[in-house]
Amino acid sequence: xxxxxxxxxxxxxxxxxxxxxxxxxxxxKANRSFRxxxxxxxxxxxxxxxxxxxxxxxxxxxxxxxxxFTSALDELRQIREAxxxxxxxxxxxxxxxxxxxxxISFIQLMSYAKQFHDDPNDLxxxxxxxxxxxxxxGSPDRQTYETLLSGKLRIIRDKI
Numbered sequence: 001x002x003x004x005x006x007x008x009x010x011x012x013x014x015x016x017x018x019x020x021x022x023x024x025x026x027x028x029k030a031n032r033s034f035r036x037x038x039x040x041x042x043x044x045x046x047x048x049x050x051x052x053x054x055x056x057x058x059x060x061x062x063x064x065x066x067x068x069f070t071s072a073l074d075e076l077r078q079i080r081e082a083x084x085x086x087x088x089x090x091x092x093x094x095x096x097x098x099x100x101x102x103x104i105s106f107i108q109l110m111s112y113a114k115q116f117h118d119d120p121n122d123l124x125x126x127x128x129x130x131x132x133x134x135x136x137x138g139s140p141d142r143q144t145y146e147t148l149l150s151g152k153l154r155i156i157r158d159k160i
Contacts, residue, residue, distance in 0.1 A: 014087040023079050024100065027072075069111035076104045105136045 080100045088096055112129035119125065134140075146153070 015082050015085050017086045017088045020079065020082045020086045020088075020096075023082065024103075027075060027079060028103070067110070067114070069107060069114070072107050073104060073111075076100055076107065080104070102136070105132065108132055109136055 080097060083093065083096045083100065109129065109132045112125055112132055115122070115125045116129055
């Protein structure tokens with residue numbers, strides 16, 4: 001971040017907006033791959049070939065295992081600071097910051113998912129994941145939930 005003294009001494013202290021946007025786009029390209037599920041079709045075939053469904057599909061995320069979430073979050077926080085120090089017009093700054101904050105929230109969610117995958121019995125991680133998920137995607141709505149599951153719920157009721 002640029003110091004107040006540097007700001008007053010020189011008017012050219014601002015970082016060009018295009019440079020900061022490029023950093024944000026490059027970050028997105030470099031960190032996109034950890035969302036990919038490997039061998040999904042193989043797991044699906046194994047599950048469907050088991051008539052008793054004794055073996056539930058296991059999704060393995062090797063790219064998620066390789067992701068350094070701490071570095072990713074640090075880099076996004078630096079990008080956020082760069083937007084503050086950029087020549088972005090004041091009225092547009094909240095839009096850029098909201099986008100970076102959304103990416104930070106997503107990376108944090110994926111970090112909690114990785115931690116849960118490593119230790120599914122840690123209720124603290126489950127709660128953090130739940131809260132982060134609600135922060136990012138909103139709170140579940142009971143009416144929507146029931147509408148989406150109404151067919152399945154009807155089948156269950158008919159069998160009882």
